[in-house]
Amino acid sequence: MRPFTYVRASSVADAVGDYAKSPETCFLAGGTNLVDLMKMGVERPARLIDVSHLPLTSIEEHEQGVRIGAMVTNADAANHKLVRTLCPVLSEAMLAGASPQLRNKATMGGNLLQRTRCYYFYDPSYRECNKRTPGSGCAAKSGYNRIHAILGASEQCIATHPSDMCVALLALDAVVQVKGPEGERSIKMVDFHRLPGNTPQIDTNLHPGELIVAIDIPALPYAKRFAYIKVRDRNSYAFALVSAAAIVDLDEEGAVRRAHIALGGVAHKAWRATKAERALTGKKPDAANLRAAAEAELADAKAYQHNAFKVELARRTIVRAVTTAVGRA
Numbered sequence: 001m002r003p004f005t006y007v008r009a010s011s012v013a014d015a016v017g018d019y020a021k022s023p024e025t026c027f028l029a030g031g032t033n034l035v036d037l038m039k040m041g042v043e044r045p046a047r048l049i050d051v052s053h054l055p056l057t058s059i060e061e062h063e064q065g066v067r068i069g070a071m072v073t074n075a076d077a078a079n080h081k082l083v084r085t086l087c088p089v090l091s092e093a094m095l096a097g098a099s100p101q102l103r104n105k106a107t108m109g110g111n112l113l114q115r116t117r118c119y120y121f122y123d124p125s126y127r128e129c130n131k132r133t134p135g136s137g138c139a140a141k142s143g144y145n146r147i148h149a150i151l152g153a154s155e156q157c158i159a160t161h162p163s164d165m166c167v168a169l170l171a172l173d174a175v176v177q178v179k180g181p182e183g184e185r186s187i188k189m190v191d192f193h194r195l196p197g198n199t200p201q202i203d204t205n206l207h208p209g210e211l212i213v214a215i216d217i218p219a220l221p222y223a224k225r226f227a228y229i230k231v232r233d234r235n236s237y238a239f240a241l242v243s244a245a246a247i248v249d250l251d252e253e254g255a256v257r258r259a260h261i262a263l264g265g266v267a268h269k270a271w272r273a274t275k276a277e278r279a280l281t282g283k284k285p286d287a288a289n290l291r292a293a294a295e296a297e298l299a300d301a302k303a304y305q306h307n308a309f310k311v312e313l314a315r316r317t318i319v320r321a322v323t324t325a326v327g328r329a
Contacts, residue, residue, distance in 0.1 A: 051064070077091075248285065261321070
């Protein structure tokens with residue numbers, strides 16, 4: 001691990017101001033991902049600014065929805081009455097992630113910023129990784145790529161985003177609130193993370209020195225008709241091969257008025273299944289229509305040697321998530 005200096009921020013303004021003092025700085029919250037990457041030599045900050053003690057730990061109603069502070073732990077958010085009542089898909093998704101010990105430490109802001117678990121990114125002994133070293137290549141394309149992307153990938157990178165929380169936030173149309181050297185800014189969840197393109201080393205659309213301060217979840221009166229389905233190799237402490245968050249609004253005739261569907265484990269970011277949503281709107285959520293919607297979403301999927309199974313798995317996960325959501329009163 002590279003030697004580093006440590007500073008504990010006393011306010012959001014201090015944290016943002018301190019960041020500008022060194023170009024090789026990282027914010028530190030729970031540290032459940034960053035510290036691992038530092039130990040592996042993947043992240044090599046010269047300076048850490050500890051923001052874990054900042055007063056960003058409230059969960060409160062906001063414009064009839066919910067505002068969750070960036071330093072709220074995943075465990076506290078998942079078990080909070082407001083979250084469980086107004087956006088239960090978020091609670092279910094977070095409780096499916098990691099382990100109780102990690103959820104007790106990991107923060108909402110940190111979860112947004114966690115990096116891929118691609119084997120080749122995590123191990124510097126593999127020199128070909130455009131995400132770690134731009135221009136070096138992508139070892140996963142010709143290597144073992146069972147966990148890798150089938151949607152939105154590029155020739156530069158086929159890594160996937162590991163978060164369960166982000167899949168639910170995307171389905172909920174969440175908005176990320178940040179503060180930085182240029183002031184405050186709101187970033188829609190759909191725009192927060194980036195697809196790899198030619199710059200896979202850049203995960204988000206945050207500007208340098210911007211600090212996440214809160215996540216706003218708008219009021220969705222129909223959010224109780226939801227499901228979060230996570231398919232993984234074991235039932236706990238495993239990342240999703242494919243996951244799906246679904247929220248469904250039905251009209252008086254039982255047809256889909258609105259559908260919110262997001263996928264995890266399939267792309268460089270949580271993936272909003274807009275094609276499936278459009279295909280279902282105005283239709284009864286029966287087996288034929290659900291299958292057609294899932295096929296529309298996966299029509300452009302590109303599989304690699306070891307992950308072709310994900311294409312059909314993603315279709316089935318969409319069908320199961322929407323079916324489960326429709327069945328919830």
